[in-house]
Amino acid sequence: MAENISYLKNEETERRGDANALPFRAAPQNVEAEQALIGAILINNDAYYRVSDFLKTEHFQEPIHRQIFKCASDMIRVGKKADPRTIKTFLREDDKIGDMTVAQYLARLAAEATTIINAADYGRLIHDLAVRRSLITIGEDMVNIAYDAPVDVPPSGQIEDAERRLFELAETGSYGGGFQEFSDAIQKAIELAGAAYERDGGLSGISTGIHNLDQRMGGLQKSDLIIVAGRPGMGKTSLATNIAFNIAHGYEADINPDGSHKALNGGVVGFFSLEMSADQLATRIISEQAEVSSSKIRRGEITEAEFVKLSHCSSEMQRIPLYIDETGGISIAQLAARARRLKRQRGLDVMVVDYIQLMQGSKRSGENRVQEVTEITTGLKALAKELDIPIIALSQLSRQVESRDDKRPQLSDLRESGSIEQDADVVLFVFREEYYIRNREPKPGTEEYLKWETDMAEAQGKAEVIIAKQRHGPTGTAKLGFQAEFTRFSDLAEDDHLPDRYG
Known part of the structure; x- marks a missing residue:
């Protein structure tokens, strides 16, 4: 199944191929794990709750998988059924994945999915690979900044910035801030009220x-x-x-x-x-x-x-x-x-x-x-x-x-x-x-x-x-x-x- 997506990367690798060039190193990823998890969610929405505590949309490497996971998450959280038939209406019909339409790709993910028993394992693998990609980005930035840093910028400042970014990555698995949905903020407010109810003294x-x-x-x-x-x-x-x-x-x-x-x-x-x-x-x-x-x-x-x-x-x-x-x-x-x-x-x-x-x-x-x-x-x-x-x-x-x-x-x-x-x-x-x-x-x-x-x-x-x-x-x-x-x-x-x- 993965060949329908991964062929895009193979073309890029071949285009860069050169007998005298260094081998191209692709960022760590596992398309098959992403496909297996999304397929499990599409056939049984309970699989989503096994990964929802730690897995976010941005942890997926493939853009189409991010879109599908986002749609499925939004629907499941409001109590709606997320399957190939309900999700395809929220995705562009003219998008192609290899030689398949979005609807055909969704149907194939669900048809070839395994049980939800391994959903948490797939989710952790996807999360860990996303963290590794973020570590690579931080490392590359550290090297580039160290090479190009002005004379008046002390190394201690770069160390503190790198430590801050590593801390954020360790805490959340991603970094960079940005907007969050109001529904997520509401959920946090409800959790805060629940914690106050359970805590000594209220x-x-x-x-x-x-x-x-x-x-x-x-x-x-x-x-x-x-x-x-x-x-x-x-x-x-x-x-x-x-x-x-x-x-x-x-x-x-x-x-x-x-x-x-x-x-x-x-x-x-x-x-x-x-x-x-x-x-x-x-x-x-x-x-x-x-x-x-x-x-x-x-x-x-x-x-x-x-x-x-x-x-x-x-x-x-x-x-x-x-x-x-x-x-x-x-x-x-x-x-x-x-x-x-x-x-x-x-x-x-x-x-x-x-x-x-x-x-x-x-x-x-x-x-x-x-x-x-x-x-x-x-x-x-x-x-x-x-x-x-x-x-x-x-x-x-x-x-x-x-x-x-x-x-x-x-x-x-x-x-x-x-x-x-x-x-x-x-x-x-x-x-x-x-x-x-x-x-x-x-x-x-x-x-x-x-x-x-x-x-x-x-x-x-x-x-x-x-x-x-x-x-x-x-x-x-x-x-x-x-x-x-x-x-x-x-x-x-x-x-x-x-x-x-x-x-």
Whole structure:
């Protein structure tokens, strides 16, 4: 059967034939496997469901097979029968495959088809050959670009581009983007709603482990860039480490039909710590979770009971999927390459960057810091979409907050606020009034001191996470509890009823 199609390639090969020329190497393909799979689908539409999870139209090498598979897919998905009689009306009658018409070719595919038992095997073969063809294209592009690259283009840029394309190929089996049908987007939306129904707490996104925050945000949504900002001392890093630990600690995995893992609850977390070293960050998280002051840990002033708590906590932490990169001054291109590598090797469900102002842009941004931050935030948003994960990025606030009577941050307080505010899907401000009240303590015994004591008692142990922007929901404020000694955030209402986490 294959000779009706493959003769086109044979003619091309013969035309190139030359005693002195190198042998022509055709791209890897298997026309017979494509014919066998399509024939199986035409005689029994159930064969389609054996390959629909991983096989796409573009994986077929022959254009006519792409057309037939596309028509059959569309018809089967809406509950219609796909066979030679129903499909031929959607294809051009005057097209020829060898010496046959389209209708004759469809009839022959169905007549010579085998059972659907081997449909999945044929589908995987077609998919793998398509991936190999894509690898050849990437390899050829790498060679050509390496030969023709301008002097001012460093090899590291080509490596990062090649790694990005290889990652996309590893994730999807194809690359290049382009339009997708609205019906596919609808299907993804329904799957998202189903996942939210099955997930603990009924959240559409990944739970932060803080109920009051989840209520207002629905969890962390895939492909979102979430900015967490605050003045020094407000606890933005503490909030990020709390959320990162909660997500990694709650990780429960399930296996996809293709053998890969997905998170039922929680997730694998990648933490880029540009300010603190990995051991400093680990000490901070241990302090938060074991409720032992980090300053006492550093000075070695812990009791035996506290040491037992730390031991239990460290044993627990060694099992959770939390990965730390402590590279300082990392560029957006380097960060993206490492995030892709982590997702490919270990999986990646949430990423944290601490913090934006310590990252570097490319040389083309020059001395313009606003332009550099714009490149960084745009890159982070693009990476969140590419990896299909939420990215939490921390940011500093400008000093103009301190000049106001009401120290609660506003969007205009973001440093280089135009790009950060524009690219972010969610902007969270961490605010603790206790910090400012404590710093303006009056002289004891005065009337002002009595008022200060009252204000201090009211604000102590409390924090606000102000949702200043949210594309998917309303803005507002989440009231949280804050244990300053352990730099730990928690739900206010439940804080008094929580038992010791370790002990």
